[in-house]
Amino acid sequence: MSGLAAVVVGLSGGVDSSVAIASLKQQGYPVVGLTLWLMKGKGQCCSEGLVDAARLCEELGVAHHIVDSREIFEKYIVDYLVSGYASGITPLPCSQCNRMVKFGPMLAYSRAELGIDTIATGHYAQVRYNPNSDRYELWRAVDRHKDQSYFLYDLPQEILAHVLFPLGSQTKDQTRALAAQYGLHTATKPDSQDLCLIEAHGSMRQFLEQYLPPTPGEVVDLSGRVLGHHQGIHHYTIGQRKGLGIAAAEPLYVVALDRVHNRVIVGDRASAVRGECTVARVNWVSIAPPQYPLKVEVQIRYRTPAVPVTVLPTADPEQVKLVFADPQFGVTPGQAAVWYEGDRLLGGGIIQPVAEDETTSNGLGSR
Ligand SMILES: Nc1ncnc2c1ncn2[C@@H]1O[C@H](COP(=O)(O)OP(=O)(O)OP(=O)(O)O)[C@@H](O)[C@H]1O
Numbered sequence: 001m002s003g004l005a006a007v008v009v010g011l012s013g014g015v016d017s018s019v020a021i022a023s024l025k026q027q028g029y030p031v032v033g034l035t036l037w038l039m040k041g042k043g044q045c046c047s048e049g050l051v052d053a054a055r056l057c058e059e060l061g062v063a064h065h066i067v068d069s070r071e072i073f074e075k076y077i078v079d080y081l082v083s084g085y086a087s088g089i090t091p092l093p094c095s096q097c098n099r100m101v102k103f104g105p106m107l108a109y110s111r112a113e114l115g116i117d118t119i120a121t122g123h124y125a126q127v128r129y130n131p132n133s134d135r136y137e138l139w140r141a142v143d144r145h146k147d148q149s150y151f152l153y154d155l156p157q158e159i160l161a162h163v164l165f166p167l168g169s170q171t172k173d174q175t176r177a178l179a180a181q182y183g184l185h186t187a188t189k190p191d192s193q194d195l196c197l198i199e200a201h202g203s204m205r206q207f208l209e210q211y212l213p214p215t216p217g218e219v220v221d222l223s224g225r226v227l228g229h230h231q232g233i234h235h236y237t238i239g240q241r242k243g244l245g246i247a248a249a250e251p252l253y254v255v256a257l258d259r260v261h262n263r264v265i266v267g268d269r270a271s272a273v274r275g276e277c278t279v280a281r282v283n284w285v286s287i288a289p290p291q292y293p294l295k296v297e298v299q300i301r302y303r304t305p306a307v308p309v310t311v312l313p314t315a316d317p318e319q320v321k322l323v324f325a326d327p328q329f330g331v332t333p334g335q336a337a338v339w340y341e342g343d344r345l346l347g348g349g350i351i352q353p354v355a356e357d358e359t360t361s362n363g364l365g366s367r
Contacts, residue, residue: 002028002029002030004027004028004029004030005029005030005116005117005118006029006030006031006032006114006116006118007024007029007030007031007032007116007118007119007120007164008031008032008033008034008065008106008109008110008114008116008118008119008120009021009024009031009032009033009034009119009120009121010034010035010036010102010106010119010120010121010122011033011034011035011049011053011056011057011064012035012049012053012122013035013048013049013050013051013052013053013056013186013189014049014052014122014186014189014191014192015175015176015179015184015186015187015189015191016122016123016124016167016175017053017121017122018056018122018179018184018186018187019122019166019167019175019178019179019182019184020120020121020122020165020166020167021033021056021057021060021062021120022060022178022179022182022184023166023167023178024120024164024166025060025062026182031060031062032062032063032064032065032110032114032116033053033056033057033060033062033063033064033065034064034065034066034067034106034109034110034119035049035050035053035054035064035065035066035067036066036067036069036073036101036102036105036106037050037066037067037068037069037070038069038070038073038077038101038196039070039073039196039197039200040070050066052185052186052189054066055185056184056185056186059183059184059185065109065113065114067105067109069101069105072100072101072105073097073101076096076097076100076101077093077096077097077100077101077197078211080093080096081093081197081207081208082208082211082212084334085208085212085234086212086234087259088233088234088257088258088259088333088353089257089332089333089334089353090237090238090332090333090334090335091334091335092334092335092336092350093195093197094151094195094302095150095151095152095153095154095336095348096154098151098152098154098155099154099155099156099159102121103119103121103155103159103163104159106119107119107159107162117162118162118163118164119162119163119164120163120164120165120166121163121165122165122166122167123148123151123152123165123167123168124141124143124146124147124148124149124165124167124168124172125138125139125140125141125147125148125149125152125165125168126138126139126140126141126142126149126165126168126169127139127160127163127164127165127168129161130286133286133287133288135157135285135286135287135288136157136160136161136285137285137286137344137345138152138153138155138160138285138286138344138345139168139343139344139345140340140343140344140345141165141167141168141169142168142169142170142171143170143171143172145172146171146172149338149345150299150302150336150338150348151302151336152345153283153285153336153338153345153347153348153349154281154283154336154348155283155285156283157285160285172191205235208234208235212232212234213232214231214232215231215232215233215234215262216229216230216231216232217229217230217232217233217261217262217263217264218230218262218263218264219244219245219246219263219264219265219266220263220264220265220266221252221265221266221267222255222265222266222267222271227246227248227252227266228244228245228246230245230264233257233258233259233262233263233264236254236257236264237254237332238254238255238256238257238272238330238331238332238333239253239254239272239329239330239332240253240254241253241254244264244266246266250268251268251269252266252267252268253266253267253268253269253271253272254266254272255267255271255272256354269329272329272330273327273328273329273331274324274327274328274331274354275323275324275327275328276321276322276323276324277321277322277331277337277351277352277354278319278320278321278322278351278352279319279320279321279322279337279348279349279350279351279352280318280319280349280350280352281318281349281350282317282318282319282320282347282348282349283347283348283349284346284347285345285346285347285348286341286344286345286346286347287346287347289313289317289347290311290313291313292313293310293311293312293313294310294311294339294341294346295308295309295310296308296309296311296339296340296341296346297309297339297340297341298311298322298324298337298338298339298340299337299338299339299340300328300330300331300332300335300336300337300351301330301332301335304330306339306340307324307325307326307328308324308325308326309322309323309324309325309339310322310323310325311339311346311347318349319349320349322337322339331351332351333350333351333352333353333354334350334351335350335351336348336349336350336351337349337350337351
């Protein structure tokens with residue numbers, strides 16, 4: 001007996017979670033594999049992932065549990081995406097999935113069914129307990145290219161206190177080398193390239209077409225001049241340039257999605273930048289909600305560099321205002337804004353649409 005407390009490891013059937021469980025076992029932790037069955041259909045998180053995860057656990061000689069989570073996935077992710085796109089935002093499913101579908105339910109299941117109080121995943125991020133603040137802090141992964149802390153900003157302290165990320169302090173190359181060294185059958189599996197939903201359905205357009213009928217409308221410029229037509233604002237995102245189907249002398253970008261008039265509003269690149277935005281549903285991670293403005297760095301999309309910003313608290317503790325040091329392109333309602341001090345993730349939330357009155361006073365698409 002190692003004396004280490006048991007850990008339940010979330011397994012997707014991919015190489016990262018395979019190495020996460022194998023490494024923990026190697027370190028002497030009693031481990032159990034747990035796979036959430038998330039979607040109807042094939043691919044990761046569906047039949048293929050389930051079978052790979054089961055086979056892995058057999059190879060490692062550890063127990064494997066499968067929990068049918070299709071209903072909560074449908075409720076928290078599919079409905080969230082469909083209603084979000086229909087309302088003209090570009091929702092980010094991954095952080096919501098981590099909180100509502102993966103970490104929360106995995107910990108609840110582990111406690112209730114297995115009496116185990118710690119869970120682990122193959123995410124590239126680091127959790128550190130700070131005894132001075134008595135908070136569990138989130139830090140970027142050592143492998144900056146693989147860092148997934150952005151998707152984890154919404155995890156509450158109650159969950160972070162019970163989570164291990166065994167891969168956070170190593171590179172992806174080291175993970176692959178370990179997979180080969182442990183002789184895991186998943187060692188050569190390619191990395192997932194996209195959102196699980198896109199991998200399962202081909203594209204976001206194909207996924208949405210199952211739920212949202214075509215709603216034809218106009219594509220207009222900032223003065224309201226009709227430049228073309230679209231089949232539904234849900235097929236567009238702020239900052240999008242390709243696929244507008246409009247011939248113009250200069251490149252045009254989606255500047256706003258006007259749900260009320262069912263219009264896509266386009267303009268030049270300069271009109272697609274914003275100096276500030278409101279962020280709601282804020283979760284403070286590594287620090288308590290501050291009473292004062294913070295000068296830090298913010299990431300407004302996964303895989304975009306963090307840029308200097310001032311985070312201004314508002315009267316509502318779950319809402320802040322961000323003022324960018326330099327106006328930013330592609331500030332997209334529905335995506336997460338996540339702010340960091342160096343490599344330490346302080347907090348994050350969801351970028352809100354420009355208020356309708358503001359849109360009008362800006363003259364966006366008014367006739
Ligand atoms: N269906 C699932 N059931 C349980 N845990 C999951 C599931 N899907 C993902 N996870 C956990 O979340 C982690 C990150 O998932 P993500 O979809 O980002 O996969 P990834 O980075 O490609 O990792 P992997 O190589 O393990 O698939 C995984 O390493 C795994 O621990």
